[in-house]
Amino acid sequence: MRSTRGRVTLAEEQPRRGPRWIARVLILSFVALVGLGAWFGGRGLFQSVLGPRCQATAGGNSVDFDPEQMSNAATITAIALHRGLPARAATIALATAIQESKLRNIRYGDRDSVGLFQQRPSQGWGTVEEILDPEYTTNKFYDALVKIKNWDSDTITVVAQKVQRSAYPEAYADHEQEGRILASALAGHSPRGVACRLDDPEGEADVALVGRLLDNEYDLKSTASEGTLTVKAPSDQIAWSIASWSAAKAVDTGITGVTIGDRRWTRGRDSDAWEWKPTDSPAPSRQVILHLS
Known part of the structure; x- marks a missing residue:
């Protein structure tokens, strides 16, 4: 009868293989997830660095937005000029729209809020279809803005909050510099201030x-x-x-x-x-x- 001492039988070998295969599967899955994340991250970086972009420059400072955002910013600024309002009005409107919608004409929001300024049909701003018209919604914002006492001298946070009645009023100030740069460039105060790739x-x-x-x-x-x-x-x-x-x-x-x-x-x-x-x-x-x- 042959001795099996010192040898590993099939029955003994099986339990050892299980954990190894599980570890290999976990490692391969992790590598795949890292690769997938890198691909999506690289894709986002490609879009932000090499994709279509627009830039506004004023006073030596620049801000970048995608073409949709810059197009909406142009509408907001042009309508301020059309109404004979100073660049500060456009600055307030732009800072507000950046905070509320990231300058996108979105069809969703908190409760029934929609559009560039997240205006609510239930609060008398207009119908959903009207608010989703960038020209209409911008004019409605300026209609409300010019009724605010000292709108042209109070801080953006105070003025924007009186128009919007937001749950986070301090957030408007975070976008004041972006609003100023956009307003100056798009209003023509900073020639050669806007270009798009x-x-x-x-x-x-x-x-x-x-x-x-x-x-x-x-x-x-x-x-x-x-x-x-x-x-x-x-x-x-x-x-x-x-x-x-x-x-x-x-x-x-x-x-x-x-x-x-x-x-x-x-x-x-x-x-x-x-x-x-x-x-x-x-x-x-x-x-x-x-x-x-």
Whole structure:
């Protein structure tokens, strides 16, 4: 009879294999999860660094937003100018919208709140459809703002809270600097202050949409020519506001370039799209040329 001393039988070996295989499975699962997390993180980093982005610069400081956010910021600022309100009104509105919706026209919120400013139909701000119209909801915000005593001198926290009646009023102050930079650049106080790096448009520029937006948000008309729209501004500041607005709205309208004075912004994905480059075909004084192809 052979001795089994010193040898491991199959029956003895099985219990030892179990924990090893479990450990291997756990390690492989962990590696897979880390890899998946790195992929999603890298994808987010790619979108934020290399994806379509817009930048506003004023006083040596810059803020970055995605094209949807910058387009909404442009609407908020243009309507303030249309109403004859100072840049501070736009600063308050922008800081409020950043806090309430991150400058996105969202269809959800606390209770029945919707839109850029998270206004509530049940509180008399309008219907859901009206509030989801950026122009309507912005005008409603300014309607309420100008009724606030000392709105143009009190702190943003105090003023925004009186309009919004938020559960977190101190949060508005966190976005004051962002609001100031956006307002200064988009209102034309900081020339060459807005630029966007964008993909090529999917189709032809929507001329009718550009005209409607200019009319609603600036109360200005444009003149069409072959491949361009020209807008005459009442001042140099408003001209730069329109130029910045046009770059910010390019994602919605299909605009491919903007010329003002001896400077031109050209739509693209490379670093040149961050700058207003000198041009050999300048626009006349106080005119902004929107390129559509």
